[in-house]
Amino acid sequence: MYQYNDFDRDFLAERNAQFRAQVERRIDGSLTEDEFKPLRLMNGLYLQLHAYMLRVAIPYGTLNGGQMDVLANIADKWDKGYGHFTTRQNIQYNWPKLKDVPDMLDALGEVGMHAIQTSGNTIRNVTADHFAGAAKDEVADPRPTAELLRQWSTDHPEFQFLPRKFKLAVTGSANDRAVIKAHDIGIRLLTRDGEEGYEIIVGGGLGRTPMIGKVLRDFLPKADLLPYCEAIVSVYNLLGRRDNKYKARIKITVHENGIETIRDLVEDRFALLKPQFGGVDQKMLKDIEAQFALPEFKNGSVAAFKDAYHSDPVFRSWADTNLTAHKNDDYSIVSISIKKHGQTPGDATSAQMREMAAIAREFAHNELRISHEQNVILPHVHKSHLPAIHARLKSVDLTTANIGKISDIIACPGMDYCALATARSIPVAQQIATRFDELKLEHEIGDLKIKISGCINACGHHHVGHIGILGLDRAGVENYQITLGGDHTETAAVGERAGPGFAYDEIVPAIERLIGAYLQNREDENERFIDAYRRLGLAPFKAALYPEVKADAA
Amino acid sequence: MSKPFIPKVVTANALLEGDVVYLTADDQWSRQLADAEVIEDLAHGDLRLLDGSSQPDVVVGVYLIDVALEDGIPQPTHFREEFRTRGPSNYNHGKQAELF
Known part of the structure; x- marks a missing residue:
């Protein structure tokens, strides 16, 4: 997993201090709501129907046990003891008080998390395949690419006031689990003739006018990713409509101008931008990739799994429904359903979060994922641990065997x-x-x-x-x-x-x-x-x- | 002939907590719709909306909602405002668990 460096930590601390001062000025009356609203939205704070709501990014859905523990602590200390996982790999707190939000953000900052750009007309949380790094069908792990995009897009000075919000998703597998064709930019890692690169899809989106994304480049060399994405967003920034909110997303820009025109404009812009990057982005990507090295997979008998599978029908039903093939045959990807029948899809209590964090630490290389389908994933589980994990999940009511079924809504x-x-x-x-x-x-x-x-x-x-x-x-x-x-x-x-x-x-x-x-x-x-x-x-x-x-x- | 005036109440969210609040006749903000001042004519509604909006250090997002009087107590006429009086309907939490 990516670990924050001093630059990341300093940036976040400074940004949180800024927002703390903004909240203080709103409360003491120095800022009006009209002045404050864009500031709070840039920091993920909405005012909803019954209360404020803080939307926290979980970049490309990846977090560790320590981060999940902090999400649980925040839910207990400043909210109503639960959090809601969203379709864009965020977690939302539905009941924060305005004065507490700076403390919540500081607590998040301690574990390298934040709520920046989870709202507003900016580049939002970069999402990815929730099985990234683990899926058997994967060409390459999409998360280093997603982390590079996260760093590039966070506080990008040119892209803080886009015509409308802008969403990126990345997958490393031909089987798309990240809904890349319904994103402003969808990115798929692939190799062609031994060379690593990307398929770039643009102009997808749901909402009022649903559109399936179109291929802008069928093969973009790996080194060109950031200048090419910057070219796309800057073309959109100029061409996108600001006169009508409902026509402001890039899907409409692509639709109205045609993919060929957009492609030509992007290529022209790309030619200008590429020399400016000078390779520093690729050096950063190398460093990031090193941090996403696979865990050291354990060798050992999977007999305990087979025994439980044959002897325990409840375990078998769960295993049949909630496990996915891992790239290591002795391992499984575990999907923990946050969709117990009759419960709110995506809501997890603080106790459930802590137990999932503890399980991840003890049995699953300390890794967790949030899926866009509002479930939690243990991406790397040696099969011998599955019966124990099932029992532990049962203790917090998290063994619903319904992944991919009618109630996994x-x-x-x-x-x-x-x-x-x-x-x-x-x-x-x-x-x-x-x-x-x-x-x-x-x-x-x-x-x-x-x-x-x-x-x-x-x-x-x-x-x-x-x-x-x-x-x-x-x-x-x-x-x-x-x-x-x-x-x-x-x-x-x-x-x-x-x-x-x-x-x-x-x-x-x-x-x-x-x-x-x-x-x-x-x-x-x-x-x-x-x-x-x-x-x-x-x-x-x-x-x-x-x-x-x-x-x-x- | 003009349409009959639908009674109204001034509502907002509290600045500090975000809670749904209603403007009372004595310029306080109550968490309970039953405490709200029921406005019976257009001009008074405009005035009270201005009164509510002039407290930006207390509330956010001030607007008028339609109500119907049942035994003299205002009830929302739209389902959105019904939810705002008591909180989420998926399970018992929020205002309904704290106030009633």
Whole structure:
């Protein structure tokens, strides 16, 4: 993992001291809210529906046990004893008091964390594949690249007032788990003829106008990354629209100007910028890469795992659902579900955080990851430790075996917390999870991605859910639109709207009818919902969602 | 004929805590909607909005909400404001756990 150096520490301490003074001046009345708001947003502090909210970046989703402990301590000391993991690998505290926020930031600074650029029209937290460094299918670890981008983009003087927010995601695998095609810039590590480089995708995004990113460069040599990204963002900074907030993201800039025009402008700018970098960035990257060396993998018998797998059906069910192949055959990647049926997706208590931190230290090379799907990952676990880890997780209620299933739902905070929301999303997720758990259908249904947003801004990624749910305010009443066929992976696609929306108390029965139609129409149990949808199209699902329309037509 | 005036209440968030607050008739900010001054006409609403907004060292984001009177007690008419009176609906925490 990357360790802060003196430069990083000094920068953060100075920045936190600045913000502490700004908070003091706001409280004593020297700053108006209009003056203070942009300052607090630059430091990740929002004012939400019921309280302030502090959004803390977990760069590329990577943290160690000590950092997780501090996240837990902050939750206890200055919040309500829990934190909420988000779809962009951040953690949000929903109840901080204004005067406490500088202390919270100092506590974060002690372990090399911060809330800078988690809001505002800046380059946001750089996200990455949550299996980075561990996945069997990986070409290279995307995190050194993500850390280089983090250092480059943090407090970048040219990019503090972009036309709109700007999000980067990096993956090192052809199987995209970082949703790179729905980011302003998506980056995929690859090799071509033995040379390391990147595929650069630009102009993806969800929100009001969902767009799948387009390839700007199919192969960018490794050494050109920073000047090329700087070229993209500076072209956008000039060309992006500032007249209309809804047309200000780079996806609209690319759409309106065309990818060829953008490419030409970026290449021209890149030619100017490249000589200015002079190789210092590549030297930094080398230093960063050394810090992301793989842990020393342990050799040893995995018999304990095999024994437990054969003798304990509860453990077996969890292992079948929550483990992923590791690049070392004696190891597993463990996904800890933060989606117990009926609970708030992504909410972890301080006790749960501490236990995950302790497990990481004792059994998992002191590494943890936060996924964009709002779960926690132990990326490197020798299989012999799995039964012990399962038992430890059980003690804090974290053994839900539902990764990738119908109850592993992404849900944005929605109107339970968010000031922008038009409807609730968390209770819909809670009810769907509870309902299908009662029906004991979860494992029968198999792999399925339900993603729920409580407004058009799509923090819950509903456009790319196999089943997407969007909560809206229709004449003062919550109303939920369903989209089908979305895909968040390398074959990214925006879902198709199924028809008119459903009232709050109709949405769960509608999902149940939809799943009924899938179970009835699938070829066999190996055909996932999304595959059945692609084969059959909208018609049978629409008929299930709107039976009264069918009855009327008959 | 003009539409009948919908009764209103001035609301905001407290500067220091972020809590949802309502303006009372004696210019205090209460955590409880029941304590709020119910505004019955447009001109008075504009005035009270200005009064609320003139306390930037106490509150943030001052605005008027529609209410309906039930037994003389104001109740929000929009679901967003209902949530603001009691806190998140996913489980019992926030204002509903502390005030009621």
